[in-house]
Amino acid sequence: MHHYLTFNDIHFNYPHAEEALRGVSFTLQHGEHVAIAGANGAGKSTLLMLCNGLLMPTSGWVDVGGVRLTEQSLQTIRQQVGLIFQDADNQLFMPTVEEDIAFGPSLMHLTDEEVATRTSQAMHEVGIEHLRGREPHTLSGGEKRRTAIATVLAMTPSLLLLDEPTTGLDPRSRRQLIELLRGFRHTMLIATHDMDMIADLCPRTILLNEGVVAADAPTEKIFDDASLLERCGLERPLSWQAMKF
Numbered sequence: 558m559h560h561y562l563t564f565n566d567i568h569f570n571y572p573h574a575e576e577a578l579r580g581v582s583f584t585l586q587h588g589e590h591v592a593i594a595g596a597n598g599a600g601k602s603t604l605l606m607l608c609n610g611l612l613m614p615t616s617g618w619v620d621v622g623g624v625r626l627t628e629q630s631l632q633t634i635r636q637q638v639g640l641i642f643q644d645a646d647n648q649l650f651m652p653t654v655e656e657d658i659a660f661g662p663s664l665m666h667l668t669d670e671e672v673a674t675r676t677s678q679a680m681h682e683v684g685i686e687h688l689r690g691r692e693p694h695t696l697s698g699g700e701k702r703r704t705a706i707a708t709v710l711a712m713t714p715s716l717l718l719l720d721e722p723t724t725g726l727d728p729r730s731r732r733q734l735i736e737l738l739r740g741f742r743h744t745m746l747i748a749t750h751d752m753d754m755i756a757d758l759c760p761r762t763i764l765l766n767e768g769v770v771a772a773d774a775p776t777e778k779i780f781d782d783a784s785l786l787e788r789c790g791l792e793r794p795l796s797w798q799a800m801k802f
């Protein structure tokens with residue numbers, strides 16, 4: 558297995574604010590499903606936005622598949638790295654679901670036929686073919702989330718970044734989404750404080766606390782350390798607590 562995404566000593570400052578990331582380093586291998594866990598404000602969303610150059614590091618470097626992230630490599634990297642925002646409404650802006658999914662591919666110098674194929678494939682992958690003519694703002698939370706994921710899949714990225722994908726979903730849509738993600742063979746980085754989803758999906762967890770990596774270890778090991786989780790403002794998942802009794 559070879560390295561796919563590397564963060565090397567990344568620092569990041571928003572203007573006029575304290576440092577949001579303070580020397581973050583980690584490496585993902587191809588095909589890994591990894592959680593970025595942390596309390597609100599830990600720096601999870603910032604970290605995801607640094608993976609595809611929506612934000613650029615103040616210092617340190619990011620490498621995706623052997624390509625260093627710079628202003629020059631932005632386009633190449635964005636084709637590799639698909640970010641699914643926390644709020645699906647930020648990702649959906651066309652009159653219909655189908656047009657939203659076709660939008661990305663239509664900017665990629667593909668033929669109309671190729672765009673149509675990618676759009677159908679992406680809808681199929683997340684099971685929303687029946688919603689193709691719907692107006693995105695009329696969809697339920699779970700349907701919106703799937704549509705947002707499809708808009709990114711249609712760009713055929715090799716790395717998927719998901720920011721709090723289960724937030725705001727009812728239990729059944731949450732469960733369906735987790736099952737969907739479990740089937741993905743993409744390399745995935747999932748920012749969340751949904752500890753039960755982490756237990757279900759991610760064998761490895763990077764624990765982020767106030768902009769610093771507090772731990773990077775097999776998820777089981779992290780869940781075993783209650784005091785570490787508490788220091789980071791998190792709790793063991795309910796399923797885990799039950800199993801230990």
Ligand SMILES: Nc1ncnc2c1ncn2[C@@H]1O[C@H](COP(=O)(O)OP(=O)(O)O)[C@@H](O)[C@H]1O
Pocket residue numbers: 571572574577595596597598599600601602603604
């Ligand atoms: N646009 C911004 N301007 C200034 N500070 C920000 C901005 N976005 C986030 N921050 C700050 O950066 C830190 C990390 O935020 P964020 O990455 O959103 O954390 P998380 O996603 O883990 O909740 C927090 O202290 C937050 O207040």
Ligand SMILES: [Mg+2]
Pocket residue numbers: 601602603643720
């Ligand atoms: Mg966030």
